[in-house]
Amino acid sequence: MYSKSCATPISSFSPPLNGKSKRIGYHLSSTTTRGLLDHAVAMLKTWLSELFLHPYPIDTKKLMLARQTGLSMTQVSNWFINVRVRLWKPIVEEMHILELRQA
Numbered sequence: 001m002y003s004k005s006c007a008t009p010i011s012s013f014s015p016p017l018n019g020k021s022k023r024i025g026y027h028l029s030s031t032t033t034r035g036l037l038d039h040a041v042a043m044l045k046t047w048l049s050e051l052f053l054h055p056y057p058i059d060t061k062k063l064m065l066a067r068q069t070g071l072s073m074t075q076v077s078n079w080f081i082n083v084r085v086r087l088w089k090p091i092v093e094e095m096h097i098l099e100l101r102q103a
Helices: 036-051 059-069 073-102
Strands: none
Touching: 036 059, 036 073, 059 073
16 A cells, blocks of 8 residues: 555554654554554553453453454454563563562
């Protein structure tokens, strides 16, 4: 797919860090830098914060989250996989290190 303003393929376009595009004909302001809708990410983060100690939703919860956010089950599953690796695991490891130091 090509943009309306130039012959550059859209797949090679990297959105700016704030997730908003200045490109004519393409409106990305409601998406994050990775392409998920802001409200969908907010809902997933809320669920994660409420169940921080066990961030492994079962399939029925993933289906419910997918319906609420407008994402696919695969997108929800991938979001949780990524957030556990990038955010959750480092926080838990840091908490464990702090506990060992206090003991």
